[in-house]
Each structure stands twice: as structure tokens, then as C-alpha cells.
Amino acid sequence: MTVALNHMLQKRAPGSGMLLIGGAIGVGMTAEAAVRGGADFLLALNAGRYRVMGAASLAALLPLSNANQFTDTFARREILDRVSVPVLFGASCFDPATSPEQLVQQACDVGYQGIVNFPSSIHFDGRFRQSLEEAGLGFAREAHMLALARRAGLLTLGYAKTRAEIAQLIEAEVAMICLNFGWNAGGVQSVAQSFTIAEAADRARRIFTSIRARAPETLCFVEGGPIINPDDMFRVCDEARADGYVGGSTLDRVPLEFSVTERTSAFKAFGLLKQANTAQTRELGRTARIAGIVGQSEFVLAVLEQVTRLAATRIPALICGEAGLGRGALARALHPLSERTGPLLTLRAANPKADPEALLFGEAPRRQGMLARSGATVVIENAEALSTVVQARLADWLEQDMPGLVGSLRDPAGPEHGARLVLVCQPEAGGEPALIAALAQCLQAGKIEIPPLRERPEDVPALARHRLAVLGGTRQISADGYRLLLAHGWPGNTPELRAVIDRAALHTEGNTIGSAALSAAIGHGPSGDGADDDALVQPLSERDWLLDALRRNRFRRGDTAAYLGVSRKTLYNKMRRMGLLE
Numbered sequence: 001m002t003v004a005l006n007h008m009l010q011k012r013a014p015g016s017g018m019l020l021i022g023g024a025i026g027v028g029m030t031a032e033a034a035v036r037g038g039a040d041f042l043l044a045l046n047a048g049r050y051r052v053m054g055a056a057s058l059a060a061l062l063p064l065s066n067a068n069q070f071t072d073t074f075a076r077r078e079i080l081d082r083v084s085v086p087v088l089f090g091a092s093c094f095d096p097a098t099s100p101e102q103l104v105q106q107a108c109d110v111g112y113q114g115i116v117n118f119p120s121s122i123h124f125d126g127r128f129r130q131s132l133e134e135a136g137l138g139f140a141r142e143a144h145m146l147a148l149a150r151r152a153g154l155l156t157l158g159y160a161k162t163r164a165e166i167a168q169l170i171e172a173e174v175a176m177i178c179l180n181f182g183w184n185a186g187g188v189q190s191v192a193q194s195f196t197i198a199e200a201a202d203r204a205r206r207i208f209t210s211i212r213a214r215a216p217e218t219l220c221f222v223e224g225g226p227i228i229n230p231d232d233m234f235r236v237c238d239e240a241r242a243d244g245y246v247g248g249s250t251l252d253r254v255p256l257e258f259s260v261t262e263r264t265s266a267f268k269a270f271g272l273l274k275q276a277n278t279a280q281t282r283e284l285g286r287t288a289r290i291a292g293i294v295g296q297s298e299f300v301l302a303v304l305e306q307v308t309r310l311a312a313t314r315i316p317a318l319i320c321g322e323a324g325l326g327r328g329a330l331a332r333a334l335h336p337l338s339e340r341t342g343p344l345l346t347l348r349a350a351n352p353k354a355d356p357e358a359l360l361f362g363e364a365p366r367r368q369g370m371l372a373r374s375g376a377t378v379v380i381e382n383a384e385a386l387s388t389v390v391q392a393r394l395a396d397w398l399e400q401d402m403p404g405l406v407g408s409l410r411d412p413a414g415p416e417h418g419a420r421l422v423l424v425c426q427p428e429a430g431g432e433p434a435l436i437a438a439l440a441q442c443l444q445a446g447k448i449e450i451p452p453l454r455e456r457p458e459d460v461p462a463l464a465r466h467r468l469a470v471l472g473g474t475r476q477i478s479a480d481g482y483r484l485l486l487a488h489g490w491p492g493n494t495p496e497l498r499a500v501i502d503r504a505a506l507h508t509e510g511n512t513i514g515s516a517a518l519s520a521a522i523g524h525g526p527s528g529d530g531a532d533d534d535a536l537v538q539p540l541s542e543r544d545w546l547l548d549a550l551r552r553n554r555f556r557r558g559d560t561a562a563y564l565g566v567s568r569k570t571l572y573n574k575m576r577r578m579g580l581l582e
Contacts, residue, residue: 019233019237019242019243019244019245020040020041020219020221020243020244020245021038021039021040021244021245021246021247022039022040022041022042022043022157022178022221022244022245022246022247023035023039023041023042023043023246023247023248023251024042024043024045024047024048024090024118024223024246024247024248024251025042025043025044025045025048025079025251026044026045026046026047026048026049026050026051026052026074027048027049027052027074027078028074028077028078028079028082029078030048030052030251031078031079031082031083032082032083034251035083035084035085039085039251040085040086040244041085041086041087041088041113041114041155042079042083042085042086042087042088043087043088043090043116043118043157043246044071044072044074044075044079044087044088044089044090044112045060045071045090045116045118045119045248046060046065046067046070046071046090046092046118046119047059047060047090047118047119047248048248049070049071049074050064051248051249056183057183057248057249058183060118060119061119061123061124066095067090067092067094067095067119068091068092068095068098068103068106071089071090071091071092072089072106072110075087075089075112076110080110080111080112081111086113086114086155087112087113087114088112088113088114088115088116088155088157089106089107089110089112089114089115089116090116090118090119091103091104091107091115091116091117091118091145092118092119093117093121093137093141093142093145094119094121094132094137096135096136096137100141100144100145100148101148103115103145104145104148104149104152104154105152107149107154108152108153108154112154113154113155114149114154114155114156114157115145115146115149115154115155115156115157116156116157116158116159117142117143117145117146117158117159118159120139120142120159121133121137121138121139121142122139122159122160122161122162122165122180123182123183139165139168140168142158143158143165143168143169143171143172144172146158146169146172146174147171147172147173147174150172150173150174150175155175155176156172156174156175156176157174157175157176157177157178157221157246158172158174158176158177158178159178159180159223160177160178160179160180161179161180161181161182163207163210166179166207166210166211170211170214170215170218173215174218175218175219176218176219176220176221176243177211177218177219177220177221178221178222178223178246179203179204179207179208179220179221179222179223180223180224180225181200181203181222181223181224181225181226181227182224182225183224183225183249196226197226197227197232197235197236200222200225200226200227200236201235201236201239201240202239204220204222204236204239204240204242205239205240205241207240208220208240208241208242219243219244220240220241220242220243220244221242221243221244221245221246222236222237222240222242222245222246223245223246223247223248224248227245227250228250229250233245233247286337287304287307287308287311287333287337288304290333290336290337291304291307291326291329291330291333291337292326292329292330292333293326293330294459294462294463294466295456295458295459295462295463296458296459296461296462296562296563297456297458297459299451299456299459300456300459303330303448303450306448307330307333307334307337307448308337310334310446310448311334311337311338312338314338314420315445315446316398316420316421316422316423316442316443316446317331317334317420317421317422317423317443317446317447317448318383318422318423318424318425318435318440318443318444318446318447318448319331319422319423319424319425319448319450320424320425320426320427320447320448320449320450321426321427321449321450321451321452322426322427322450322452322493323426323493324453324492324493324494324495324496325450325452325453325493325494326450326494327381327424327450328346328379328381328424330448330450331379331381331422331423331424332344332346332377332379334377334420334422335377335379335420338377338420340375340376340377340420341374341375342373342374342375342376342377342419343373343376343377344376344377344379345370345373345376345377345378345379345419346378346379346380346381347359347360347370347378347379347380347381348381348382349380349381349382349383349384349385349386350381350382350385356380356386356387356390357387357389357390357393360378360380360390360394361393361397370419371397371419371421372419373419374419375419376419376420377419377420377422378419378420378421378422379422379423379424380421380422380423380424381424382424382425382426383423383424383425383435384425384426384434384435388436391435391436391438391439392436392438392439394421394439394442395436395438395439395441395442397421398421398439398442398443399442423435423443427449452490452493453490453493453494453497454489454490454491457486458552458563460482460485460486460490460497461477461482461485461486461563461564463494463497463498464477464482464485464497464501465477467497467498467501467502468501468505468513471501471502471505473511474511475505475508475511475512475513476511476512476513477512477513477518478512478513478514478515479564479566479570479574480514480515481504481513481514481515481517481518482545482564483515483545484515484518484519484522485497485500485518486545486548487545488522499521500518500521500522501513501521503520503521504517504518504520504521507520507521543578543580546571546574546575546578546580547580549563549564550580557571557572557575
């Protein structure tokens with residue numbers, strides 16, 4: 001009895017609860033993976049090699065190459081001396097020019113620990129099988145080879161399907177008998193099965209009982225057919241009291257097919273997501289260009305996404321924020337973004353000469369106002385200046401398009417047939433829009449809040465660079481200039497920033513606008529009278545400026561450099577000089 005067999009018998013000792021697992025493998029990478037997974041021995045079979053080449057295991061029986069030379073070549077190069085478990089050579093006895101004695105001697109000389117009859121005549125039947133036996137190239141020749149291997153001290157495993165074949169293996173005193181149920185089901189190259197799991201378990205139980213009655217030391221294995229996963233294996237092995245399982249397609253082809261398919265699909269899905277993200281980015285860029293939105297803060301991205309989503313609907317919108325934030329431009333941008341066919345109409349509610357109610361709803365008897373214009377977008381600026389009567393009427397008009405109302409109550413000139421409504425207003429002290437509750441509630445779904453520039457200083461560099469681009473030329477702002485801009489509170493929001501950049505650019509010689517020019521420009525104040533108290537705020541030190549920028553960008557240097565408008569190298573040098581590097 002070989003050392004390898006003794007080792008496996010110890011694993012399979014009574015009470016150990018361990019099943020022995022053999023892997024019929026055709027490539028080194030899979031062999032090493034199987035051993036890492038706990039395989040107790042490996043079978044180097046030409047069928048395994050054909051599987052990893054993309055062919056079905058059935059190719060092992062076809063006259064495609066010298067089976068023994070084909071198997072020995074890949075096993076020597078990729079498996080032998082690379083794994084820590086016994087490797088059994090899959091020997092073909094079909095070649096009349098190679099005797100069983102030569103096959104056994106070759107296995108010993110090369111260094112295989114065992115031998116197995118594969119490809120085997122058990123996969124043939126009928127007249128062809130009978131002819132093989134009559135020619136001396138059938139199963140009897142395989143059993144003889146295994147008997148010779150046993151006497152040579154090699155570990156032996158014999159494949160069999162019938163009781164007659166098993167009887168010959170017992171006579172040859174093989175160490176392991178594997179009851180084969182045919183080619184495996186499962187996977188892309190699935191083969192139709194003649195056994196169910198229940199039938200396979202019952203057949204194995206009866207056959208193994210007879211084996212143990214005649215050769216109690218012989219280990220009994222199952223393989224193939226309907227056994228395609230660990231649950232199937234456990235059921236058959238448990239009911240048949242098998243010693244183990246030999247996996248071929250179930251260990252390499254089927255897992256590989258599923259794994260590669262799943263992983264490739266995941267990468268493909270990522271590619272599709274990337275394409276979708278690129279398309280979304282292009283759409284957001286289009287929204288930014290049309291709406292004139294400039295910035296790099298999370299707020300800007302959120303607004304762009306919200307505006308893009310709103311543009312695809314007919315939901316009424318409410319744009320709320322302080323003056324000087326581009327509220328009107330954003331409101332008007334919804335019209336071309338929505339690709340509405342009617343006109344863009346603007347009503348300034350604070351205009352004392354206008355009658356908002358008449359303009360919006362029309363006058364009897366025609367009753368044709370802005371809101372009756374099909375496909376139009378009606379933008380009401382300074383909506384907080386509307387009287388409560390007009391606001392209440394707008395709320396009633398919007399509610400006509402709410403679900404759940406009786407159809408006969410709909411106004412034929414309501415929003416379903418008329419214009420899209422977009423309101424622009426200033427927030428009250430608490431941040432809520434200065435509108436009556438009923439109207440604010442109707443506009444809640446399409447509400448966009450624009451925070452003041454002082455609450456999103458990360459947009460200041462982008463706005464400043466954009467303004468310089470509008471002015472033309474190659475002017476740039478120095479690092480200390482950006483520190484000054486970031487420290488300022490911008491009570492006048494974007495118009496104040498534009499004015500400061502314009503004044504500083506006008507009074508700067510050369511291409512670099514420094515802190516001195518910007519400080520002087522800020523000193524004029526939002527109204528240009530020099531009374532801006534915020535201009536007296538001292539700018540941050542350079543170290544504090546860097547730290548603040550790093551914190552805002554979660555210490556990601558690339559994002560921080562872009563935020564500050566400097567190169568990564570410049571940022572790195574400044575961090576090193578300020579002692580901010582770990």
C-alpha cells in the first residue's frame with residue numbers, strides 16, 4: 001500500500017466525517033487552485049485539457065492526438081512537482097503500440113504517484129465496445145494495467161460503470177473505484193442525463209455495498225452525471241456511504257464558465273455605467289452652459305442634476321435664493337432645456353405698472369393670459385411681491401393638475417393644456433420662500449434652493465477663473481490672491497465677485513493679479529463706495545488657507561490643487577514648506 005494511500009486512509013478514518021476529493025484537472029492554474037481548496041489528489045486527464053481548450057470532455061475519446069503523450073506533456077510542465085498532493089496519470093490503453101507494462105513504467109519513471117484508466121472504454125457500448133474487447137483493447141486491458149500499477153507501488157483508481165467492470169477492478173485489487181454516471185450535466189456544454197440524483201444515490205448505495213462485501217479496503221468514489229454541485233455530491237455520498245467524490249467539469253469548466261461570465265458581465269456593466277455616466281456628464285455640461293452655472297461644489301452638481309431632471313418633466317418650479325445668484329437665468333434656462341414649443345414669457349412681479357393677475361390669467365371676455373399659452377414657460381421674478389390673492393389663484397391653477405380631482409372641475413386653460421410655471425423669489429429670514437403656504441406646497445416638488453456664495457467658497461476660484469476667461473487674455477490670479485478671495489464674505493454674491501475681478505484686472509499690469517489689486521478692488525465695496533465692512537476681514541494665513549482647502553477636499557491632493565487653481569506640484573511644494581506632509 002502506497003504512502004499516498006495511507007495518508008488518504010487516515011483522512012477517511014471512521015468518525016473523521018471527511019470525504020476525499022479528487023480533481024480531474026487539465027491545467028496547472030486550476031490544479032493549484034484545487035489543492036488550495038482542499039483536493040486530496042489530482043488526476044491529469046486529457047479530458048481536462050480539452051475542457052480548458054474550450055472543447056467538451058467527450059473530445060477525450062476522439063482520435064485527435066496521442067492521448068498519453070498529450071496528457072504527459074501538460075502534466076509534467078504544469079502540475080507535477082507544483083502541487084503537494086498525489087498526481088495520478090490518466091493512461092489510455094487504446095494504443096496497440098504501447099503496452100500496459102510500458103504505460104506503468106512510464107508513470108513510475110516520470111514521477112507520478114498513481115495511475116487511472118482514462119480515457120476509458122466504459123464510455124462506449126454496443127457493437128463498438130464489443131469490437132474493442134475482442135481486439136484486446138477494451139476494459140480487460142485497462143484492468144490489467146491497473147493491476148500492474150498496483151504491484152509497482154503506484155496508487156490506482158479505476159473508472160467503471162457496470163457491475164462487470166467493477167468485478168474486474170476488484171480482481172485487479174485497485175485502491176479506489178470510481179462509479180461514473182457519464183458526462184456531467186450543467187454549464188454551457190451540458191449533456192442529457194439518464195440518472196436523477198435519487199437514482200444515482202440508490203445505484204451507488206447498492207454497488208458500494210457489494211464492493212465492500214468483497215473488498216472492504218477499497219475506497220468508493222462517485223463522479224459525473226447529475227452531480228453538478230456540492231449539495232448533489234453530499235446527497236449521493238451520504239446515501240451511498242461513499243468515501244469521496246471525483247470532480248472534473250464541476251471543478252474546472254462549470255465554475256470557470258459561471259465565474260468568467262459573471263465577472264465579464266460585471267466589467268461590461270461597469271462599462272455601460274461609465275457610458276451612462278459619460279452621457280449624464282454631457283447632459284449636465286449642456287445644462288451648465290445653457291443656465292450659465294459655474295462652480296465645482298457639490299451644490300453646483302446637485303443643482304445641475306435637479307435642473308436636468310426637472311427639464312424632462314412639466315413639474316412647476318420654484319427657484320429660491322438671495323439676489324445675485326443667477327436665479328432668473330436658471331429659471332429661464334428651463335425653457336430651452338425642456339425643448340418646449342411655445343414662447344418664454346417673463347413677468348416681473350415687482351413692476352408697479354403691471355397687473356400680474358391680468359397678465360397671467362387674462363381679462364374677460366377673452367380670458368387669454370400667459371398661462372393659457374400652450375407650450376410656453378412663464379417665469380415670474382420676485383414672486384414674493386405678488387399679492388396673496390394672485391398667489392392663491394396660482395395655487396388653485398396648479399392644483400387643477402393634481403391627481404384625484406373630478407375631471408369636470410378641470411379648467412381647460414389649466415396647466416395640462418397651458419404653460420409651465422417657474423417662480424423666482426427671495427427667502428424669508430428662516431430660509432423658507434416668502435409665499436403663501438398653499439402656493440409653496442404646490443411648488444415643493446420642483447423647489448431649487450441656491451445658497452449664497454459665502455456658504456460655498458469652493459465655487460469662488462471657478463467663478464473667478466470663468467470671469468477672467470470672459471475678459472479675455474492670459475491673466476491669472478496668484479495664490480495669495482485666491483486666499484484673499486476665499487476669505488471674503490461676498491455679501492453681493494456673484495455680481496460683486498465679477499465686479500472685483502473686473503476692477504482688479506483693469507488696474508493690474510502684467511498677467512498675474514495679486515492680493516494687492518484684489519484687496520483694493522474689494523475695498524470699493526459692493527456698491528463701489530468703499531463702505532464694505534467685510535473688506536476689513538483679514539485673509540487667512542497661507543498655512544490655514546492650505547489646511548482649509550485640504551479639509552474641504554478630504555485631503556485629496558488632486559482635488560485640492562484643482563480647487564485652489566494650482567498644479568499638483570505647486571501644492572506639494574507648499575505643503576512641504578508649511579510642514580503639512582506626513
